[in-house]
Amino acid sequence: MPELPEVETIRRGLAPLLIKQEIKAVTTRRENLRWPMPIKELADNLPGHTIDDVSRRGKYLLMPIGRGSLIVHLGMSGVLRHHKKNIPYVKHDHFDIAFKNGSHLRLNDPRRFGAVLWTSEPPLNHPLLAKLGPEPLLADFNADYLYEKSRGRKGGIKSFLMDSQVVVGAGNIYAAESLFIAKINPLRPAGKLDKKDCEKLVAAIKKILLASIELGGTTLKDFRNEDGKPGYFQQSLNVYGRGGEECVVCAATIEQYRSGGRATAFCPQCQKK
DNA sequence: ATAGCAACCTGAGGGC
C-alpha cells in the first residue's frame, strides 16, 4: 500500500489525534508480523504513558512514548486507523492501542509485511533505520548527492532509486512516475546519468512526492488514511499501471517490463535511453 | 561491493 506520500498522509492525520493522549491498554493479536511483535516490551512500556510525537523516517512511523519509541511500518498492505470508540475486531487486525479518552489506534495488515517494533534507544539508531539514505524532500537529497552516489553503478536507475540506502520513500509507483517526468529511461544504468539528468530527476521526485502528499496519497485499491478515506493522486499517474495505453504526452504506447518481480512502465518515446 | 532474485503472506481477478 504505502510509499512515502501515503505514510506522510497517515502521519499528518494521526499526529493531532494521538499526541499527548494517554495509553490505557495495548493489545497484540498475534506473535509475528514481518518480525516478532515485542509483546512484553509493549505491555511493559505503553500503558500509563502518552504519545509524545508522531514523526516519520522513510516509510517508518516513529512514536516516542515514555522511555522508548514505537516504530510502525505498514509493509504492502498495512492500514493504521484511528477510531473514536472501540469497535469489534475484523480479520487481520493485529495490533491495537486503547487510549484513556476512549479512542483506539488499530493496525490491520492482511499480508503481514508490516512491522511493530519497540526500541529504548533513539529510533534513528535502530538497525533497520540506521543505514537509510536521505529523505527525498530534504536539502541533502540533491543533484550532487545523486550524481556522486550513482557513479560506477551499472544497474538500472529505477532499481537504484528504489534502494532505500540511496534515498528513502521512492517505491514502485513514484520511482516510475519520477522517471517519466524527468524523461529518463528506467533501464538506463544509474552511473550513466550526467549532472543534468540528476538535477531533473531530483526535481521530479520532490515535485511528485509533494503533489501526492497534497492529494492525500495514491489509492490503488486499499490505501486509506487514518480516517478511512482514500487518496486522489492515482488520477495523476502517467505511466504506473498504464502499460499498453497511450502516453499522455506523445500518444506512443506505454511499454512495460518486469524486473525483480516488479512491473515498470515507461514511454519509449519520451524516455529514450 | 553490487546485482539479481527468492522469500515472506493474503486476496483479488482472470482463464478454463
Add this chain to the structure above:
DNA sequence: TGCCCTCAGGTTGCTA
C-alpha cells in the same frame, strides 16, 4: 462454482 495461475504499494537476505 471452483481450481490454478498471476499479480500487488516493501524489504531483507541469499547467491553469484
